[in-house]
Amino acid sequence: MDGVDPMSQSKSTSHFTLRSLRALRAKAMRRPEDFAATVPVTTLEGLLSAKIKSGDPYSSRRTKKPSRKVALQLEYDMETALYIALASNELSRYAEALRCCWALLGIAKGDWVGIFDYGTSPVSYLASSTFTPYLQRGAADILGCLPICNDGAANLSRRAVDIVKFVRPRVLFLRTDCLHPFTTEINRGSVPLYSYVDTLVAVENEGVPSRAERDTYQANLGVPIYRLMRADAAMFLAPECRRCSLFHVWSYLYHVETPEQRADQETGRQASRLVITNWFATSRPTIRYVSQINAVLQPAGCPAEARDLTISA
Numbered sequence: 357m358d359g360v361d362p363m364s365q366s367k368s369t370s371h372f373t374l375r376s377l378r379a380l381r382a383k384a385m386r387r388p389e390d391f392a393a394t395v396p397v398t399t400l401e402g403l404l405s406a407k408i409k410s411g412d413p414y415s416s417r418r419t420k421k422p423s424r425k426v427a428l429q430l431e432y433d434m435e436t437a438l439y440i441a442l443a444s445n446e447l448s449r450y451a452e453a454l455r456c457c458w459a460l461l462g463i464a465k466g467d468w469v470g471i472f473d474y475g476t477s478p479v480s481y482l483a484s485s486t487f488t489p490y491l492q493r494g495a496a497d498i499l500g501c502l503p504i505c506n507d508g509a510a511n512l513s514r515r516a517v518d519i520v521k522f523v524r525p526r527v528l529f530l531r532t533d534c535l536h537p538f539t540t541e542i543n544r545g546s547v548p549l550y551s552y553v554d555t556l557v558a559v560e561n562e563g564v565p566s567r568a569e570r571d572t573y574q575a576n577l578g579v580p581i582y583r584l585m586r587a588d589a590a591m592f593l594a595p596e597c598r599r600c601s602l603f604h605v606w607s608y609l610y611h612v613e614t615p616e617q618r619a620d621q622e623t624g625r626q627a628s629r630l631v632i633t634n635w636f637a638t639s640r641p642t643i644r645y646v647s648q649i650n651a652v653l654q655p656a657g658c659p660a661e662a663r664d665l666t667i668s669a
C-alpha cells in the first residue's frame with residue numbers, strides 16, 4: 357500500500373490525495389474483498405450533508421490541488437443543488453466512457469446521432485467538443501459521428517419528432533420520462549418510427565427502465581430499444597449490450613460492486629444497489645458511491661467484449 361492507509365484517507369473525501377487514490381485502485385484490483393470491507397461508502401445523502409455543512413458546492417470532494425474547468429449541476433431532486441467539477445483530462449476520460457458506450461451500441465463513423473436529453477446530461481455534453489468548453493474530443497468527434505441535440509423536456513417531443521423525420525439519426529438517445537410523450541407524438545403521424553431511426557437508447561440518471569417497460573415501448577414503436585445506465589454523481593456510464601443483453605463496464609474507468617444481494621420487489625430477482633468507484637475523477641473523487649440502481653454483477657465473457665465487466669438490471 358506504499359505506506360498509505362486508505363481507511364484513514366477515506367473517512368472524508370476531502371482528505372484524498374492522488375497517491376491514496378492510486379493505492380485504493382491497487383487494493384480494489386488485487387484484494388477487492390479488503391477494499392469492500394475497509395473503504396467507507398459514499399451516499400447521496402452524505403454528499404448533500406457535506407455541501408450544507410461545509411458550504412462547498414462540490415460537497416468537500418477534492419484532492420489537495422484540484423484544478424477546475426467545467427462545473428455542472430447534478431440532476432437530483434434534493435433540497436439543495438449538488439455539483440461536480442471536471443478538469444480537461446477528466447472530461448476526456450468521461451467522454452471516453454461515452455465513446456465506449458456508443459461503440460458497443462454499434463454507432464460508427466458517419467452516423468448521425470440524435471440526443472433528446474438535458475444539456476447537463478453527460479449523454480449530451482460529452483458528445484461533442486462544440487458543446488462543452490475544455491472538452492477536447494467528445495464521443496462523436498472520436499468516432500467521426502454527427503450529433504444533434506434537443507432539450508429533454510416532454511413538451512419538446514414535437515421538435516424531437518421533427519429531428520427524427522428531417523435528420524434521420526441512425527440512433528436516438530432519449531430520456532426515459534420522454535418515452536411516453538415521444539411515442540404519442542410519433543404515433544400521430546402516418547410513417548412508423550422504423551422508417552427514420554434504427555435504434556433507440558433509453559437513459560435516465562440513477563435508474564433504468566424495467567425490461568417489461570422497455571419491451572412495451574419496443575413493441576409499440578417497432579424499433580429496438582437499449583438502455584444506458586447513468587449515475588452522474590459518480591460520473592458513471594454503462595450501456596446495455598446488443599449481444600449479451602447485459603450492461604458492460606470498463607474496469608480501467610470504474611470499479612463496481614453489488615454487495616447486498618436481496619430479492620427485488622418488482623421482479624423477485626436477487627439484486628443490490630450498484631456501488632461505483634470512479635478511477636478518472638481525480639480532482640473530486642467518487643469512491644464506493646451507493647447508487648439508486650438495482651443490479652447484479654455477472655461473470656465476464658460476452659461474445660462482443662469478453663474481458664468487460666458485466667451487470668444485469
Ligand SMILES: [Zn+2]
Binds near residue numbers: 597600660661
Ligand atoms: Zn455483451
